[in-house]
Amino acid sequence: MLPLPVFQHHSPSSLAEAVSLMAELGDRARLIAGGTDLLPNMKHGIVEPEHLVSLRAVTELNGVQHDDAHIVIGAMTRLVDIAKHPAVLEHAPALAEATGQVGGPHHRRMGTLGGNLCLDTRCVYINQTYFWREALGFCLKKDGTVCHVVKSGKKCVAAASNDSAPALMVLGAEIDLLSPRGKRTLSANDFYTTDGIYNQSRKLDEIVTHIRIPILADRVSAFEKLRRRGAIDYPLLNCAIRIDYKGPQIDEFDMVVSALAARPKRVKAAARLAIGKKPSDALTKQLAEVAFKNCKPLTNLDNDADWRRDMIRVLVRKALERARPPVASQAT
Amino acid sequence: MRVELLVNGQERVVEMPPMVRLLDVLRGQLGLIGAKEGCGEGECGTCTVMLDGEPVNACLVAIGQCNGREIITVEGLAEGEHLTPLQQCMADHGGAQCGICTPGMLIAAEALLRRERSPSDEQIRAAVAGNICRCTGYQRIVISIQEAAAARREQSEGPR
Numbered sequence: 001m002l003p004l005p006v007f008q009h010h011s012p013s014s015l016a017e018a019v020s021l022m023a024e025l026g027d028r029a030r031l032i033a034g035g036t037d038l039l040p041n042m043k044h045g046i047v048e049p050e051h052l053v054s055l056r057a058v059t060e061l062n063g064v065q066h067d068d069a070h071i072v073i074g075a076m077t078r079l080v081d082i083a084k085h086p087a088v089l090e091h092a093p094a095l096a097e098a099t100g101q102v103g104g105p106h107h108r109r110m111g112t113l114g115g116n117l118c119l120d121t122r123c124v125y126i127n128q129t130y131f132w133r134e135a136l137g138f139c140l141k142k143d144g145t146v147c148h149v150v151k152s153g154k155k156c157v158a159a160a161s162n163d164s165a166p167a168l169m170v171l172g173a174e175i176d177l178l179s180p181r182g183k184r185t186l187s188a189n190d191f192y193t194t195d196g197i198y199n200q201s202r203k204l205d206e207i208v209t210h211i212r213i214p215i216l217a218d219r220v221s222a223f224e225k226l227r228r229r230g231a232i233d234y235p236l237l238n239c240a241i242r243i244d245y246k247g248p249q250i251d252e253f254d255m256v257v258s259a260l261a262a263r264p265k266r267v268k269a270a271a272r273l274a275i276g277k278k279p280s281d282a283l284t285k286q287l288a289e290v291a292f293k294n295c296k297p298l299t300n301l302d303n304d305a306d307w308r309r310d311m312i313r314v315l316v317r318k319a320l321e322r323a324r325p326p327v328a329s330q331a332t
Numbered sequence: 333m334r335v336e337l338l339v340n341g342q343e344r345v346v347e348m349p350p351m352v353r354l355l356d357v358l359r360g361q362l363g364l365i366g367a368k369e370g371c372g373e374g375e376c377g378t379c380t381v382m383l384d385g386e387p388v389n390a391c392l393v394a395i396g397q398c399n400g401r402e403i404i405t406v407e408g409l410a411e412g413e414h415l416t417p418l419q420q421c422m423a424d425h426g427g428a429q430c431g432i433c434t435p436g437m438l439i440a441a442e443a444l445l446r447r448e449r450s451p452s453d454e455q456i457r458a459a460v461a462g463n464i465c466r467c468t469g470y471q472r473i474v475i476s477i478q479e480a481a482a483a484r485r486e487q488s489e490g491p492r
Contacts, residue, residue, distance in 0.1 A: 002372030002391070009333065009350030009396030032397075039392050040373040052350075104462030106377060106440070109386040112395075112468055229460030232375070 002043040008051045012236050015058055022205040023180035033076060033115030036107045041120055046142050051278045069215055075114025075208040082113055082265035092213050092242045094221035094240045098167040101225050102234030105121040113164060114208040121158035121196045121262055121299040122234060142198050149300045156196030157261045161234045165264045166224050170242035173213045179206040196262035218245045223323040225314040228302055234258040237308050239315040245325045250274050257295045267294050269327050287315040334400045350396025355379045357395050358405055360462035366406035366435040369374035380436035381405045387443045403487030406435035418442055427476030429467040436463045441477045451481055
């Protein structure tokens with residue numbers, strides 16, 4: 001049995017109340033959204049907050065709005081609702097595909113986009129019971145001083161395992177944060193750091209309020225995920241691609257691969273290669289090769305790292321096949 | 333912490349520290365031992381209950397999150413001794429084997445049948461994807477849910 005440790009629970013009913021609670025409780029508190037990541041980690045002693053501040057009753061954070069220029073998603077919107085939202089499906093398919101593949105169906109009904117953005121990094125040496133971790137002498141991420149993935153490594157390389165992250169990065173999303181110190185906005189690209197112990201630029205008392213995604217005509221995007229069990233699992237690897245077309249030609253290109261290390265990896269060389277070209281089988285092959293060269297999975301997640309690396313080519317190819325020019329611009 | 337719940341149609345009030353898991357309140361204080369603890373970390377789905385009409389893993393919900401919410405467990409499906417068509421079909425078509433996953437399967441399937449009148453096999457498989465059956469009798473479970481959907485349609489339409 002895996003019981004939860006002792007904590008105090010707070011359930012503010014407005015954003016203002018939540019912010020003042022975080023100001024009062026400081027780093028003794030953690031925010032909780034759906035709880036599907038935080039609670040198991042608390043059971044394993046990976047995080048040990050004295051207080052949990054639940055955002056469930058903060059209704060102003062719920063829902064998807066859109067106009068001609070942006071989709072704005074409240075941080076507490078459930079993953080299941082984003083995956084089937086018509087505006088997200090039309091203008092940001094990579095995000096619909098990513099949110100539709102997080103965990104299993106029950107998790108997507110509990111979990112939220114804000115929660116997935118702020119998911120803790122994962123590693124085979126950390127997502128274990130306290131007993132297991134203690135037997136190994138702990139690790140850099142929590143309670144220990146050594147890394148079991150990179151021998152003599154001084155930096156935690158636990159993997160960013162949020163499926164929404166690569167999708168939001170390629171889509172150029174912006175993330176609104178609110179804290180006792182006021183509002184600020186981070187681009188999805190600046191949201192993550194290379195430190196696996198805590199890979200977010202967000203301070204712990206900052207609340208993700210909204211995620212804003214630009215809408216562009218002639219933009220296509222796609223997301224692909226590798227996991228042990230197709231129906232329910234964290235990613236062993238994931239990949240998002242976004243292309244802005246000018247007629248049949250690629251005008252802008254972005255590719256992000258994640259579940260490698262703490263920060264989702266933008267494959268810049270792929271953009272240099274793709275821009276100005278028309279999609280073709282040869283280009284797909286080249287892009288898959290570039291991704292393969294630039295991304296090196298570590299032994300921080302389940303399954304063979306070499307196999308995961310080989311699968312990068314496959315994910316990139318599958319994503320590109322679905323990112324062909326929109327019908328309207330094919331005609332021009 | 334005082335928590336008010338609507339469990340299987342009955343109002344229940346429990347006095348509990350907030351970190352107690354919903355699963356433990358159901359199985360302990362409320363004596364509803366249908367939902368089981370399998371893995372305790374949200375992977376296996378045998379603790380699935382309906383929270384405000386949606387299937388969730390009861391081992392991943394702290395009771396502090398539940399005030400004022402509606403919960404339906406596997407005990408809440410049947411009316412007295414009368415099994416629902418879904419339960420009867422699981423029994424008749426071999427959908428219940430060793431029985432460990434059954435309470436979670438029934439809740440996930442019930443949630444599906446409430447929103448989909450005529451689910452495809454694909455939809456059924458997706459709906460119970462969070463419920464692991466180690467007897468691996470998935471085919472029987474899919475058949476049982478299909479039969480239950482047919483039985484429900486017949487019930488709502490009346491005899492032809």
